[in-house]
Amino acid sequence: MNVTISSTSDKPIYQQLHEQISAQILGGELESGYCLPPIRQAALELHVSVITVKKAWEELERNGLIHTVTGKGCFVAEFSPDEMLRIRNEMVLKQMEGDIQYYKSFGLTLDEVIALLGKIY
Amino acid sequence: MLALDIRNLNKKYPNFQIKDVSFQLEQGYIMGFIGVNGAGKTTTIKSILNMVQADSGEISILGKNIAEHETELKQDIGCAFGDIDFYTRSRLKTLTGITKKFYKNWSDETYYSYLNRFKLDENKKIAELSTGMKVKYSLTLALSHGARLLILDEPTSGLDPVSRDDLLDIFQELIMGGEISILFSTHITSDLERCADYITFIEQGQIVASSEKNEFKESYRLLSGSESQLNEVKGKLISCKINSFGFTGLIHARDIDPAWSLNTAIPTLDDIMIYFAKKEGVYV
Incomplete structure (x- = not known):
């Protein structure tokens, strides 16, 4: 597992954690059954507060990406390719919603945005 | 416990x-x-x-x-x-x-x-x-x-x-x-x-x-906008700073009216302390 935290970013740290780990799970880097480090240890190692890690793990659990086995730890869940696609799309759409506000503030149409995206993608 | x-x-x-x-x-x-x-x-x-x-x-x-x-x-x-x-x-x-x-x-x-x-x-x-x-x-x-x-x-x-x-x-x-x-x-x-x-x-x-x-931190927002927009929100701000670019003020997140077209950002702990301290200045 690879995580980089920026304390100067506008994004809350738990969200950074959540996004990066989700991406690694959905991208197949972290396989199902992978055991995440215990919350307090992760907090110490990442130099963030315990509650921050707790929140990130809870968010992952809510999205169905990990599951907790009491007394053992948190494990990457098992899911079908369909489910994986659904969760991934959900997350991407959420990000796009925010981005779109920005494009709209310039008065761009959908076609214009797609054309611009095509240039850099 | x-x-x-x-x-x-x-x-x-x-x-x-x-x-x-x-x-x-x-x-x-x-x-x-x-x-x-x-x-x-x-x-x-x-x-x-x-x-x-x-x-x-x-x-x-x-x-x-x-x-x-x-x-x-x-x-x-x-x-x-x-x-x-x-x-x-x-x-x-x-x-x-x-x-x-x-x-x-x-x-x-x-x-x-x-x-x-x-x-x-x-x-x-x-x-x-x-x-x-x-x-x-x-x-x-x-x-x-x-x-x-x-x-x-x-x-x-x-x-x-x-x-x-x-x-x-x-x-x-x-x-x-x-x-x-x-x-x-x-x-x-x-x-x-x-x-x-x-x-x-x-x-x-x-x-x-x-x-x-x-x-x-999320129970507060930093609100910024032009000076003309300030009157609309002034009563709800904890305090604010005004400069030639407009104003920036701290507000309780619950007091924000979604109808306002103002920029909002999550404040840092320092921001919260600074704006609260400024509030006192107003009454002196």
Whole structure:
């Protein structure tokens, strides 16, 4: 597992954690059954507060990406390719919603945005 | 279990008072206690430790009332108040020898490991130490008797960035097991951004808020817009700064009207302290 935290970013740290780990799970880097480090240890190692890690793990659990086995730890869940696609799309759409506000503030149409995206993608 | 439970603490001085101070710290977590100079942080901390006699209020530590179990509970509390400025002609060794006699669970092993970690020389006199070294020594004493609640008044002030980083590491190592809890006051809010789980904000002797750190920050917004938009929102702002680009002000998140077309951002802990301090200026 690879995580980089920026304390100067506008994004809350738990969200950074959540996004990066989700991406690694959905991208197949972290396989199902992978055991995440215990919350307090992760907090110490990442130099963030315990509650921050707790929140990130809870968010992952809510999205169905990990599951907790009491007394053992948190494990990457098992899911079908369909489910994986659904969760991934959900997350991407959420990000796009925010981005779109920005494009709209310039008065761009959908076609214009797609054309611009095509240039850099 | 609550490591610390303070309810309706009052203490009145001729020119200052702390009023109805209440907050709780759950065991195994770190709480940052913030407020400008003179806001009442030290008075509150000293009242918790019964170093100043509160007029009223109830304080429980690790589930026990401190008024009834003071001697017993103080074995479980480690406290430090910045640097040490007493017995300055004594050697650290001598002062340690005296301190350890008061504690049943004193551990020489822990003590020497912190001395080493902080690079302190036991044979030096207090007067020969720099400010940072004195802070480190007082922390060493606070950490060496198996305390389950650490109450530290500005432990990071006077420390260089490297030592501060190391101290925060120590804090996080200490709470790893979920047994030890830490309450520390500070002005250096970047320390809190890193390791605090909860924030308690005191202003003019009253608690403004005490909650989980992100919740605390997200309950406020920095609002910015042009000067002409200011009139619309002014009544709801906690305070604001005006310059040639427009205004920036702090507002409670719940007071935001979604109809406003203004920029909003989550404030930093510093922002919150600064704008609250400005609020007072308005009334003077």
